[in-house]
Amino acid sequence: MDKFEEAFNKIIEKDRKVEPRDWMPEKYRQTNIRQISQHAHSEIIGMQPEGNWLLRAPSLRSKQVLLAKIQDEAGHGLYLYSVAETLGISRQEMIAQLQSGEAKYSSIFNYPTVSWADIGAVGWLVDGAAIVNQVSLQRTSYGPYSRAMVRICKEESFHQRQGYEIMCSMAFGTAEQKEMAQDALNRFWEPALMMFGPHDSDSVHKGQSMEWKIKRESNDHLRQRFIDRTVPQAQYLGLTIPDDQLKFNEETQHWETGPFNWDEFWNVVKGNGPCNQERIDHHIAAHKDNEWVREAAAAYAAKTELEVA
Ligand code: FAQ
8 A cells, every 4th residue: 555545534434625736545535526426417307307397386485495405405516526627528528428427316317207396396305315325424524525415415404494484384375285295295205215325235335435434334224213203294284104014113212114116217217207308408409598698608717717817
């Protein structure tokens, strides 16, 4: 082991942060690029199912709140792309990987939002799951990623409240509204649990990512925390979790679920979910439409550089 590797191992062992200029193993760099860019893509693609309801939000207030939330997601994507860039990959490369299907984004965003209650379920369950995962990532070993997570988590808390507020108004509204809330829960429950990734036994990156403290807790551990936190919230709403095997284990003090449909998960991850093609097509079209903005920004930056020189 050379002195660089020794210094890196010490940073990890002492729970300090790895910074962009520090030496790091190539696999550490690549694993971070993979995870952070996938995270960034999720934030950006995740704007689409919510954007679907911007022009149909039921009041001016709900429209303003939803717009603010979607703009926050764009901001999260931008921080995260910038974080990944500190590891030596360009934004253009990351976008190309997303559009070609080489890079993944969270499976959850390949499901459609067919009613206003779905916007409630996305905020409550999807942002709720994202917070559980990201609070843990505040302690990740790569410094810029960890610091981005602190800011992002503050905003995700507001997002979760936004979703739960919609669920409350629908679950305590008319019988028809309650039915819509239940239907949204039925469709989003299992996909939200799958956001945490496969079971630990099938998580290929778990061992190395935990050893390097990129991941601080395992997929199953975080999923269980989310389930324990969310079941009482559903009970308060008077809604039923769509799992007839769900039961509370008095001994462990945890909610136990039935088995998940992992075939569906892998099918969606491989690109065959209900909206995969639509999401990527929309991204490609928007990226092309906005080419002039990138060109203008690059021309402005070049002009400013000339003036400074
Ligand atoms: N979807 O070995 P592992 C948000 C892939 S939050 C698609 O366990 P790892 C906020 C995985 O990449 C959502 N693919 O992998 C928001 C790997 O394939 P690869 C985003 C998945 O990385 C709310 C393979 O399976 N959050 O966007 C998924 O150690 C509302 C084996 O899996 C993050 O990205 C999945 N669900 O653990 C925005 C958090 N799960 O890459 C808008 C950061 C697994 O070898 C609206 N990421 N795979 O080809 C992580 O914490 C981790 O990457 C995990 C997966 C936990 C997602």
